[in-house]
Amino acid sequence: MRMDLIQPFIGSLDAVLAEMMQEPAKIVDLTMEEEGYRKKGAAATVVFRGEIEGRVILDMEPQAAAHVACYLSDGESTISETLIPETVAELANMVIGNAVTQLNDAGYQFKVFPPQALTVAQCEKAGHDTEASIVCFETPHGKVHLNIAMQHHAVAAPVK
């Protein structure tokens, strides 16, 4: 997998986490995976189609997600269970949107679809179709994983 396609996602997550956590996050692991993905907490996936095709999964340990939910809801002390998946989806939207912006400005043409909560069944399927790179960030409030699987087509596939 091309590193220049992955780097914007890593940089974007790093920047967004630093803002949300109010402390720097650090990369503690980078692995390749070809089998089914086992999610670690609350996860959301974003799919893209076009010159670059694939998907990115953002997977957060519950405590990390709760901290971000608290930040995004302006310090609300009671974070409900239903708010956690919403938080992860919104964070995925920000991280992936910012990365996609960089890639589009670099000349890649593709379309992004809205984030969706990741189910266990989707997780098992996630690693079988294509090789994925998994980056693990450690934050003061728990780990955050970014699972990136994408391919670059020299000629853009039609975007529907």
Next chain:
Amino acid sequence: MKQFEALTRKSDRQPVRYLIVDDSVFARKSLAKMVESYGGQVIGEAGDGCTAITEYARTKPDIVLMDITMPQMEGIEAVDRIVHEHPEARIVIVSSVGYQDNILAALQKGARHFVQKPVKADALYEIIRYVLNDDGVTSPVGAGTETSR
């Protein structure tokens, strides 16, 4: 949340009325808190472009905050349709996807401005002031007197 000088409509000194369009309930809630800190009033919400069109016609807001990536109908198409029907519509795109082609397309369809997520309250406040132009005035926080822009 930080409180800003209340933005009111110059014509009747009433709060600026907002329609918030985003498929994420969380994002809508977060934006609603932000506009309330500007002294605004949320008069409608929509989770996709189709609903945004009907909600605009129903509520006739002063400002629309519109996401781009949404199910059913995306924000840029919704901007096109709303502005076609209501050329006076003031729509600010609020999206995490901020590449140049997207911004240009939104502005060409009639959006007035663009702000990238994660949204900073100060930045959005200034953009709304700019978009309201002469139709908006501000009042200092907690003060009874109003300061013209």
